[in-house]
Amino acid sequence: MIALFFNDISRKINQGIIPSLCIMGHMILGTALVYMFPRSNLAFLVLITSFFSLYYFEADRRFKFVAGAVLTLLIFPVVGVRNIFYLEVIFQISVFSALALGLNIVVGFAGLLDLGYVAFYAVGAYLWAFFGSQQFYILHYAPGTQPANLPFLMPGDTFYLFVFAAIFVAALTGILLGTPVLRLRGDYLAIVTLGFGEVIRVLANNLDKPLNLTNGPQGITPIQRPTMPQAAVDGFNALFSRVVGHTVSPADMYNVMFYLFALAVIIVIVFVTRRLDDSKIGRAWTAIREDETAAIAMGVPLVKMKLAAFAVGASFAGVMGVLLAGSRTFISPESFSFMQSIGVLSMVILGGSGSIPGVILGAATVTILNLQILQGLSLYLSQLRQSDAVIPIIHFAWANLSSQLDPAKYQRLLFGLILILMMIFRPAGLIPSRRRKRELVSDALTDQDKE
């Protein structure tokens, strides 16, 4: 008995405690840094990379679960309320993670290249934007000419209902768009989905006449939010106002709420994705990706399975659309451009097509790059430009530097470079899927055999 006990203890020390300490250390360090330097992007990066420790260190599952919960449910909201910009970054990471996970089903699992994925996001967003705003009462007004003091069509609390409705509406849109195009393969499918994505955006842009459904390029606002129980705000203040440093207003609390909401949606999405992947549906998707003809000859109903992939992927985006409309209270066609589709696709590819943690990491990387690193550099550069400093060695005044060299303007160039480098050095993504990892290992083995 005692020997068993010691055996147990030693195993715990060898495997359990040290990685757990590393994880905790990383989290505490990150939190402390963010506290000491509330405006530092670097400090925030240290905090958010705690997820790496959480993912890579081998610790007890229960410990990881608790640590993850503390990080996402406690540290992020508190830190986020202290500096609302951080919360925005975390919220966007969550939204794009969900989108990337949805696209991952279509691209990563079923191998159908969809370049118009954002269309489904738009469908969800406009669904709540229409029903959760005054839009219904200005159907016959041109944008900008509506009378004041119009009522809202649906009470704000029906938001929750529309989250579920969006699942079905977006899935249905996925099936409608999918049905005519699924006979196509590869490049042709990509082109047509690109077209459909644009069609949805152009529709949103132009459906302000004859009936003003979308309010055109001006977008729909205000869009309602579900009511925030005063108790939640008071409770949060009672618990955290001292740590946060100021009393939290309901508006701040909404940001926390939508972040938590997005988090819940992601958890459901990950759950659904994993369950589907381990079933006949997931196997059929992979088979289709591998060889369509063989799959259909083996009795896999090609059209049905492809539509299922489209519908599942679309429904994830639809839910996130409703969430976006609610959190922003404003929706315009601009948010659903082709570049957004490409952005989500690059998250999937960068992170690792077919890999759930990879795709989330891809979404986080791209979002942080966009919102923090590039903008941070731009800010730094503009500060330099306003100062009297000169570039050493070449004695060139920063003030004379062209504003064309603003790093934020090089977002896409940088993306392009990153993607090219990734394709050369890590073609399966940052965290390759289990399957891809096996492919790479076996490729390496056969290469060795050849030598």
Add this chain to the structure above:
Amino acid sequence: MALLETVNLVKRFGGLTAVNAVNFSLDQGRIVSIIGPNGAGKTTFFNTLTGIYQPDEGQILFNGRPVHGLRPDQIASRGLARTFQNIRLFGNMTVIENILVGMHAHLKQSPLATLLHLPSFKKEEKASELKAEELMQYVGLGGVGNELAKNLPYGGQRRLEIARALAADPVMLLLDEPAAGMNPQETEDVTRLFHRIRDEKGITILLIEHDMRVVMNISELIYVMDYGEKIAEGTPEEIRSNSRVIEAYLGRGAVAGQHEVRL
């Protein structure tokens, strides 16, 4: 009644008639071969039977019911399974996953049961994995269930294709050059396997094959195709001495010169 029957089956590609008015009939429980020179239309005939191509004219009756115009997956779920001439496995899936895909149409798991891992789902997954293991043993692929299909040796890949086709519990198996590229020992092994599949599982087998040792050894009936047409049918002995067949394979001179020809 014939298990599989075609009536005046025609398949054209532009100006080329790849399958020309083929009347074909196959009884339950037989092992039958289709032979013919390269480009005779054998694989096109297979692809038309399995719905990969739609016939331009004529009828295909399987179990007495017309199957022309159905999709390949519908035909497969009626009990017509096949393998491919150039092996078409799901290379980046494991051996066992390949076989499980073959069972797709038989698995009943609903989306809800899948998401909630209801007992019915778990039971079915377990049973299908067991069945897949059995099939692997049956075709001689024991113990490689977690290998990627593309890492199997050539003969193993051919066997896996057969196992994947058997996974659908077919009534009839269409094998497109199953012994191509195999050495004599492997050829003998698969020939024995085909006999076992027919004798033990009662599955009717139709195969395209170039290896005449296999064809003559295994076939109870042989159909010969040339230029998209059926030019002969009969037992191996009859085919061996059929002058049209010899002509198709070796040219006119062979018949005129009365050479000794061993097919």
